[in-house]
Amino acid sequence: MSTVMVTLKEGQSKAEWEKVKQQVVDQGGKITHESKLITSFTAEFPKDKVHTLESNDHVSVEADQEVKTQ
Numbered sequence: 001m002s003t004v005m006v007t008l009k010e011g012q013s014k015a016e017w018e019k020v021k022q023q024v025v026d027q028g029g030k031i032t033h034e035s036k037l038i039t040s041f042t043a044e045f046p047k048d049k050v051h052t053l054e055s056n057d058h059v060s061v062e063a064d065q066e067v068k069t070q
Contacts, residue, residue, distance in 0.1 A: 006059050008040065024043045
């Protein structure tokens with residue numbers, strides 16, 4: 001599975017956010033965690049599926065990875 005973290009850019013509408021979540025599902029992905037504090041979610045895509053979230057101007061997309069504190 002390929003896992004990405006998707007964050008809504010500042011100033012974007014909730015309607016755009018709902019479209020992005022639907023885009024994940026339409027492209028064969030699954031939202032595994034959603035955060036309300038920072039409008040974001042983690043999504044998994046099967047390795048054989050290509051997603052186009054990076055080309056969406058309303059969100060930031062990065063590989064999901066573990067974050068550690070010292």
